[in-house]
Amino acid sequence: MERYNIKIVEKKWQSIWSQKKSNSAILDKTKKKFYCLEMFPYPSGKIHMGHVRNYTIGDVLARYKKLLGFNVLHPMGWDSFGLPAENAAKENNLHPKDWTKKNIETMKKQLKLLGLSLDWDREISTCDPEYYKHQQEFFIELFKKNLVYKKDTYVNWDPAEQTVLANEQVIDGKGWRSGIAVERKKLSQWFFNIKKFSQNLLDELEKLENWPEKVKLMQKNWIGKSLGCEINFQINKKSASDKVKIFTTRPDTIFGASFLALSIDHPIAKDFENNSYFKSFKSKCSKTGTTEEALANAEKIGFDTGLFAKHPFDNKTMLPIYIANFVLMDYGTGAVFGCPAHDQRDLDFANKYKLKVNPVVRPKNIDPSKFIIKDKAFTEDGILFNSDFLNDLPVSQAIEKAIETITKNKIGEKKITFRLKDWGVSRQRYWGCPIPIVYKKNGEAVAVEKQDLPILLPDDVKLNVNGNPLDSHSTWKFTKLASGEKVVRETDTLDTFVDSSWYFLRFCSPEYKKYGYKIEDLKYWMPVDQYIGGVEHAILHLLYSRFFMRALAFNNENFNFTEPFESLFTQGMVCHETYKNENNKWLYPDEIEKDSTGNFIIKKTKKKVIVGPSESMSKSKKNTVDPEEIINIYGADSIRWFILSDSPPERDVQWSQEGVSAAHKFIQKLWKLNYEISKEKNLNMKDNDLKLERDVNKTIYNVTKNLDNFQYNVVIANIHEIYNIFNQHIINKKTSAAVLKKEWEKIVILLLPFVPHLAHELLETNNKNLHWPEYDEKILEEKNCIIVIQINGRKRGVLEMPMNTKEETIIEKSKEIDNVIKYIENSTIIKSIYITNKILNFITKQ
Numbered sequence: 001m002e003r004y005n006i007k008i009v010e011k012k013w014q015s016i017w018s019q020k021k022s023n024s025a026i027l028d029k030t031k032k033k034f035y036c037l038e039m040f041p042y043p044s045g046k047i048h049m050g051h052v053r054n055y056t057i058g059d060v061l062a063r064y065k066k067l068l069g070f071n072v073l074h075p076m077g078w079d080s081f082g083l084p085a086e087n088a089a090k091e092n093n094l095h096p097k098d099w100t101k102k103n104i105e106t107m108k109k110q111l112k113l114l115g116l117s118l119d120w121d122r123e124i125s126t127c128d129p130e131y132y133k134h135q136q137e138f139f140i141e142l143f144k145k146n147l148v149y150k151k152d153t154y155v156n157w158d159p160a161e162q163t164v165l166a167n168e169q170v171i172d173g174k175g176w177r178s179g180i181a182v183e184r185k186k187l188s189q190w191f192f193n194i195k196k197f198s199q200n201l202l203d204e205l206e207k208l209e210n211w212p213e214k215v216k217l218m219q220k221n222w223i224g225k226s227l228g229c230e231i232n233f234q235i236n237k238k239s240a241s242d243k244v245k246i247f248t249t250r251p252d253t254i255f256g257a258s259f260l261a262l263s264i265d266h267p268i269a270k271d272f273e274n275n276s277y278f279k280s281f282k283s284k285c286s287k288t289g290t291t292e293e294a295l296a297n298a299e300k301i302g303f304d305t306g307l308f309a310k311h312p313f314d315n316k317t318m319l320p321i322y323i324a325n326f327v328l329m330d331y332g333t334g335a336v337f338g339c340p341a342h343d344q345r346d347l348d349f350a351n352k353y354k355l356k357v358n359p360v361v362r363p364k365n366i367d368p369s370k371f372i373i374k375d376k377a378f379t380e381d382g383i384l385f386n387s388d389f390l391n392d393l394p395v396s397q398a399i400e401k402a403i404e405t406i407t408k409n410k411i412g413e414k415k416i417t418f419r420l421k422d423w424g425v426s427r428q429r430y431w432g433c434p435i436p437i438v439y440k441k442n443g444e445a446v447a448v449e450k451q452d453l454p455i456l457l458p459d460d461v462k463l464n465v466n467g468n469p470l471d472s473h474s475t476w477k478f479t480k481l482a483s484g485e486k487v488v489r490e491t492d493t494l495d496t497f498v499d500s501s502w503y504f505l506r507f508c509s510p511e512y513k514k515y516g517y518k519i520e521d522l523k524y525w526m527p528v529d530q531y532i533g534g535v536e537h538a539i540l541h542l543l544y545s546r547f548f549m550r551a552l553a554f555n556n557e558n559f560n561f562t563e564p565f566e567s568l569f570t571q572g573m574v575c576h577e578t579y580k581n582e583n584n585k586w587l588y589p590d591e592i593e594k595d596s597t598g599n600f601i602i603k604k605t606k607k608k609v610i611v612g613p614s615e616s617m618s619k620s621k622k623n624t625v626d627p628e629e630i631i632n633i634y635g636a637d638s639i640r641w642f643i644l645s646d647s648p649p650e651r652d653v654q655w656s657q658e659g660v661s662a663a664h665k666f667i668q669k670l671w672k673l674n675y676e677i678s679k680e681k682n683l684n685m686k687d688n689d690l691k692l693e694r695d696v697n698k699t700i701y702n703v704t705k706n707l708d709n710f711q712y713n714v715v716i717a718n719i720h721e722i723y724n725i726f727n728q729h730i731i732n733k734k735t736s737a738a739v740l741k742k743e744w745e746k747i748v749i750l751l752l753p754f755v756p757h758l759a760h761e762l763l764e765t766n767n768k769n770l771h772w773p774e775y776d777e778k779i780l781e782e783k784n785c786i787i788v789i790q791i792n793g794r795k796r797g798v799l800e801m802p803m804n805t806k807e808e809t810i811i812e813k814s815k816e817i818d819n820v821i822k823y824i825e826n827s828t829i830i831k832s833i834y835i836t837n838k839i840l841n842f843i844t845k846q
Helices: 006-019 049-067 083-092 096-113 129-144 194-205 213-223 251-256 267-272 276-285 292-297 344-352 395-408 519-525 540-553 627-634 636-645 657-679 689-708 712-732 737-751 756-763 777-781 807-814 818-824
Strands: 033-038 071-073 075-078 119-125 148-158 163-165 183-192 225-234 243-248 259-262 302-311 314-324 335-338 412-418 437-439 445-447 478-480 486-489 530-532 574-580 592-594 600-602 610-616 784-791 794-802 828-835 839-845
Touching: 006 096, 006 636, 006 756, 033 049, 033 519, 049 071, 049 530, 049 574, 049 627, 049 636, 049 689, 075 096, 083 096, 096 119, 096 627, 129 148, 129 445, 129 540, 163 183, 194 213, 194 225, 194 412, 194 540, 213 540, 225 251, 225 302, 225 395, 243 251, 243 259, 243 335, 243 412, 251 395, 259 302, 259 344, 267 302, 267 314, 276 302, 335 344, 395 412, 627 636, 627 657, 636 657, 636 712, 636 756, 657 712, 657 737, 657 756, 689 712, 689 737, 689 777, 712 737, 737 756, 784 807, 784 818, 794 807, 794 818, 807 828, 807 839, 818 839
Parallel strands: 033 071, 033 530, 075 119, 259 314, 784 839
Antiparallel strands: 148 163, 148 183, 225 243, 225 412, 259 335, 302 314, 437 445, 437 486, 478 486, 574 610, 592 600, 784 794, 828 839
């Protein structure tokens, strides 16, 4: 028997699939469709193990559905705009277009080495003018629907990237890519009106039954629906307004109010524009980001306006008015009342500025006279006190009573607000989709005519300039309208999350020139039946994609889709131990080895290695493994088998070179078993035929069930189990060759989604005529057992009987077996020994 030559076989089948276009999807209304999509990658240079896991999970599903008879769409493309290309271009003196193209070629070759069943005929790239032409067209349509607008606003400014970040792109007060502290800066920005769909985005979440609950909860919290009320406070002095309207979700704590806090952009703040102390305060505020998270973590500072507001239920109580850095103008009304006793932020502020702390909610079993607030606010549920008409009410009832009284007294009204902000999409960078807007001399923004699309990026751009390279381009930004009127182009480009908010539509009609999609194609292929990607995209990409579908459907009778992804699966990370040298510098796994005592040392210097915890693979910590190197050593099927075998797909997997080696050895075992089965010529011995058929039937059932539930690691355990069973049948030689071969072919088809190269080689056929094997439910339901019939301890036959059949019946039936008759007809049965449901042993003598 020849050893399985992985390299030759994998290259052979990849070539066959490519030549025959085995994975090219064609719209066929006679077939039920299945749209399988993994989140497309950014072409950073090389694929990593996270890509391998993500795309292998999707490929298993796509191949499985194809074997079930579905018309499968399984495309691939590139999320190819973005700042990393711009930065790499600066470092390597290479145009972003060339850098991106080179990386796409490399990564495409690597993905093909994995044997993925991808439809490369539908390949798209977001930096391709043919792609972003349609994106510009969508922008113009949304602009005309008033779903896109421009306004001056404070933004999250990343000083390292010199660009604006959306709130969702600020993590712990720092840029999601640069890791640099974000600043607050006022700029004129383009926004998508996502807030318009807040309630719908929230309501429709409940219909996404095949989404992980944790993702839905993350989106729900981000949308952040709040029920509360607005309250009007009268101001004692003349200012920009004679009253302040505040929003609160806790009107029950109104009697605990000790100050009002306004946003730095509140109209009243204009009264202090020339105040030197206010200017200094405003400058300090600029160092704080605009996200709620950034404001929560920042030091609480305020500017005392000298103004006071009357308490709405107590004219004798005057509340000082501050302008504070923790109040957002675009949440509620840009003004809040501070209740230090029951809000930690307010308490910190009150302690700093020596303001009153009036507790009004107490724990149920605490004496009001003994309840004191010190450094920690009481934010739990409780009973109202010191609160006039709200006294002795639990918080929930007090909120209702407060809103009712405020409305009745006409000092405010019930109000619903959302935490979700409109999506700022302007980016001050070159390598992105140009915004199709021009400006007239009077400042009016005008959409570019559709016949003038796409607006192409200029190739002759200077990237090593401060700020936006397009803004400093000498000719590109100056153009004319059809009338001849001179205009200036918008020099900001679109956030790359816009690019990924509709790419799944383009895959349905990648060659369609007239529009971004062909509606007939969408009606067949959409929505995506299974979407696969990391949970880190729960808020950004997934929420934006849901919005974009609604924006396209708004006032559009031809577009009837709102949810892009029917099912969502979020896979875990690929993890690896981390290593450092004695100078605390990171080391790559291939730089180290184990010495004779089992300790890790550096290969070159033989010095000791500091072994750190296992963490998700990242370039910064150098705990990465090159997939292409692993494929060259062990083959694609081995890496596919291992990456799915070690843990459930939704959990993190620990990378192990030994694990890949073990997968490689198991594939060789499967090859050997196939050879032995193919050479089997046993025609007469059929004792175990039924047993094997039952075991295979059970395996088909288990594998099918586990595949449907994304329990890929359990499927691999099922395969190991049936492999051992087949091995025993080969050793025992009690099974007919025909049944062995027939049942083994079914198992090979079960293998196909996981190790497609090996499976196709064993079947010696392309998968066009292959079908997923069916299991017999009746056999699964039967409660039969196989009873071994022995004579003097030696096996002479088997008997299949219902579980727990009476011993007398089994003895009677066993005496009808030819081989048993042969051994007992000239003997005397002394006694019989029966082990329930397992063995019947006749003790005889001549």
